[in-house]
Amino acid sequence: MRLYGYSRSSAAFRVRIALNLKGLTYDNASIHLRRGDQRQPPFLGVNPQGLVPALETDDQTLIQSLPIIEYLDETHPEPPFLPADAAGRARVRALAAIVACDIHPINNLRVLRYLSRPLGHDQAAIETWYNHWIESGFQALEGLLTTEQGTGVFCHGDKPGLADITLVPQVINAERYRLDMSPYPTVARIYEACMKLDAFAAAHPSRQSDYEE
Amino acid sequence: MRLYGYSRSSAAFRVRIALNLKGLTYDNASIHLRRGDQRQPPFLGVNPQGLVPALETDDQTLIQSLPIIEYLDETHPEPPFLPADAAGRARVRALAAIVACDIHPINNLRVLRYLSRPLGHDQAAIETWYNHWIESGFQALEGLLTTEQGTGVFCHGDKPGLADITLVPQVINAERYRLDMSPYPTVARIYEACMKLDAFAAAHPSRQSDYEE
Numbered sequence: 001m002r003l004y005g006y007s008r009s010s011a012a013f014r015v016r017i018a019l020n021l022k023g024l025t026y027d028n029a030s031i032h033l034r035r036g037d038q039r040q041p042p043f044l045g046v047n048p049q050g051l052v053p054a055l056e057t058d059d060q061t062l063i064q065s066l067p068i069i070e071y072l073d074e075t076h077p078e079p080p081f082l083p084a085d086a087a088g089r090a091r092v093r094a095l096a097a098i099v100a101c102d103i104h105p106i107n108n109l110r111v112l113r114y115l116s117r118p119l120g121h122d123q124a125a126i127e128t129w130y131n132h133w134i135e136s137g138f139q140a141l142e143g144l145l146t147t148e149q150g151t152g153v154f155c156h157g158d159k160p161g162l163a164d165i166t167l168v169p170q171v172i173n174a175e176r177y178r179l180d181m182s183p184y185p186t187v188a189r190i191y192e193a194c195m196k197l198d199a200f201a202a203a204h205p206s207r208q209s210d211y212e213e
Numbered sequence: 214m215r216l217y218g219y220s221r222s223s224a225a226f227r228v229r230i231a232l233n234l235k236g237l238t239y240d241n242a243s244i245h246l247r248r249g250d251q252r253q254p255p256f257l258g259v260n261p262q263g264l265v266p267a268l269e270t271d272d273q274t275l276i277q278s279l280p281i282i283e284y285l286d287e288t289h290p291e292p293p294f295l296p297a298d299a300a301g302r303a304r305v306r307a308l309a310a311i312v313a314c315d316i317h318p319i320n321n322l323r324v325l326r327y328l329s330r331p332l333g334h335d336q337a338a339i340e341t342w343y344n345h346w347i348e349s350g351f352q353a354l355e356g357l358l359t360t361e362q363g364t365g366v367f368c369h370g371d372k373p374g375l376a377d378i379t380l381v382p383q384v385i386n387a388e389r390y391r392l393d394m395s396p397y398p399t400v401a402r403i404y405e406a407c408m409k410l411d412a413f414a415a416a417h418p419s420r421q422s423d424y425e426e
Binding site for chain 1: 261262263264272273275276277279280281283284287288299300302303304306307309310311313314315317318319324327332334338342345353356357
């Protein structure tokens, strides 16, 4: 398999974690997002949407991080990313969606660039925007993780799964923008538990060959 | 089951379609988003995140539209919302994610309100923003639906599924903002095919009891 990604892309980071947890090896194709390589023909031939990640398998090219991760889970069932019961699966998918739908898309690079040009906002306004949406989502996550019985060492029980895969890159983004994490002790605790695992640690942006400070 | 929704909420609209396709009846609890009822205690007791939809079952409260729809599909398998093969499932989930992750969250009411206040943009700038993200996503969808073999009468084959459930509310949003749909003939064709089905038509915002012009 070949993963088209970028060190700093949260969505590619999720897929790196998932591949590592499944013990799958892959070729890494770096698409330099800040330079705009995702909008150039070589990559547009892989994913016409011009977004990473894309995962090439022997048969097809998969796009969109959560569908890719569900595909990996269906085709390589161990260790599972979702619990066996429908209610638990709905809970884990909802925790993942709070990050993947309600935080991350609004803070994506292309949205931040639109705020800069044409809308003309400065870096301070963009950082306020960025942290606003993380705070809103982390408040929801912290509330759910604190009050719901399903929470364990990880977001759901004592093994990492889809919600943890989605949460960790978002926490690292929050750290990068110096968000105060003290209102989210459960989020922070689960993040720490994940980062003790090689599958998560090895997927960190700073461990990728295309990483730049 | 009780669905907490709002006529104009695209995410609640998706769940209405899904419930209708499965032939499930439900109580409808209207949460008036423009009045701010989603941020008031009665509803915050249902979903502390303050977003619709939420679906109360006998056992639990489910949140996040796509996880709710996957739950309905797992607990009521007929008619299926996803194909049987993992590759097809990944394709359908990716088509749904282009709407649910890459278009809709950026155009959600709370984001448009942030653009208005504190960022101070006028209605024209907000409409340009709104259509920019729909155009970006619809270009991707049109390309995939036109070139990939999986496309049939509907997004995947000749029965409606998860991708159609997600697409239809987004097309109706595009119409509301007077987006020129002529660059997206396949999207428009699939939308028309869906709206001929009672399950889709009955879920339309204008058919809900809380609809206002």
